[in-house]
Amino acid sequence: FCLARADKNHSSETFIIAYLKSHPEDEEVAENWLQQVESHGGLKTEHYELAFRIGNAQQENTIIQHLLARFYLSEGRTDFPALQTYRQVLSEGSNQAVDIVKHLAELFLRDGRADEWALRIYLRAFRLSGERCRLLRGIAACVHWLHETERTTHLLQQARKLLVSLDEMQLKKLREGFNPPGPEPTEAKISAQLKVSITLWKVVRQIGSSFFNVITSAALELIGRARDAINLIKRSRRAKLILEWTMITVLAIGVITLMVNTISYLIRSKRALYEKEKTIEIAVTDPFTLQVAAYLKPQDAERYVKYLKTKRLDAFWIKRRGKRKVWYQVRVSHFANKASARAYGKSLKAEGIIDDFYVANYERP
The missing domain is CATH 3.30.70.1070 (Sporulation related repeat)
Structure with missing residues (x-):
């Protein structure tokens, strides 16, 4: 109901964000929240981690993936969460992917990327965009830096056809400022995982503190009741007899339980040791x-x-x-x-x- 209100206040928004941190897989709430964020100017920096978790939890939700892609493109982001979202959206092949291809090509040109994925984007954007002169710079850099493999042979053939009229000096000038291929960034993902761990630790610590308070109150109550029971037993011979038999019964049950648990543990340990030895002896035969x-x-x-x-x-x-x-x-x-x-x-x-x-x-x- 919080999302349905037009006049959301700070407390309701805080509640929604806290809920999504625990349930990023809730499609309806996530979609509504992201649409509200879009209508209010885009993601805040403190919400980057939450957006990344929602995207990870709902990779098959095209509405959410497209919303995230638009957010990331508007901010010019090429970190791990953004690149992961761009790949997901472009793999769908929808009509909305056209604008994403154009904007992503601009970001790759800005960053001087010259790898296989960048070449795919440059070629797609070249067929769609009017900024062909700028795209030729990226294409020329990719042709220079990329090695020919089974995957890149067809791409390089397409690229060379677009550059066939240019001489070596022109090509050298075009590819200035571009970088050789390197690994995709992963720091953002590691950072997100670290932040999630810290958040979880805070939640666990808060729950533990509340649980400790409940246990303490219950213990004090039990101590009071036990004191009353002891006073009653001191005054009653029958109560003393019942207590003695109760203690003997509890002790017997405890001894039997301990024996059963010990035997079960020894059996499991022996079986685990046997399985471990058996596993070590097996040679690698994976096909x-x-x-x-x-x-x-x-x-x-x-x-x-x-x-x-x-x-x-x-x-x-x-x-x-x-x-x-x-x-x-x-x-x-x-x-x-x-x-x-x-x-x-x-x-x-x-x-x-x-x-x-x-x-x-x-x-x-």
Whole structure:
């Protein structure tokens, strides 16, 4: 009902934000809040973390993803949450993606990006925009910096057709100010996780304090009742007899429970030790792996493998002979089934560590 009010006050807005921090998956409340924010001029800096969490929780909600994309574009953001949202929106292929492509191309030109994704955006924007001279600068830089792989061959062919009338001096001038490809930013995600952890710790501490107060009050009440019961027992022989048998019964139950728990623990420990030894003895026989890149030069493959290993990935490359060319394919890890391989590949892609992947048969070089 708070969102339905036209005259929202500060307390109701605070309540909505607190609710969304705990329930970012609530589509109706999240949509209404983001639309209210849009009508009031956009996101405040203190709401960046909440917007990122809502986007993560509702990646299939096109309304929310488009709202977030518009917020990020209006602020000129190219950090991890923004790039993740742009990718999600552009993968849908909707009509609204046209404006996003144009604005994203402007941001990439501003940042001097010259990587595979930037080239895709520049080429799409070139077909839609009237600012073709500026876009040619980015396209020329991408052609210069990008290595030819299975994924980039078609893109580079399209780009070279647009630059065919330019000589080397003109191309050199066009690509001035652009940077070679580098890893996608991930600092924003790490920062968001840290902030979430701090928020959770504050909530847990507050709940713990309230719980302690309740327990303390209950303990004082029980002490008072126990004092009255002791005075009654002192005056009654029958009460003393009942108390003795009650204590004997409780003690017997406690001993039996302790024995059962001890035996169960020993059985579980022995079983866990057996399973651990059994697991160690099993050799790696996973049949699938992820191919994340392919190069025409082995040194390019080695360079990418080194980069992936800095991310603590089990990366390696193998040599493959095609119909006309020899490819040096970069692969990551090994998996028991294709579903787990795809899930891992999607997580690496979402984090910006890799651009794309497909599941291949596992084998070491």
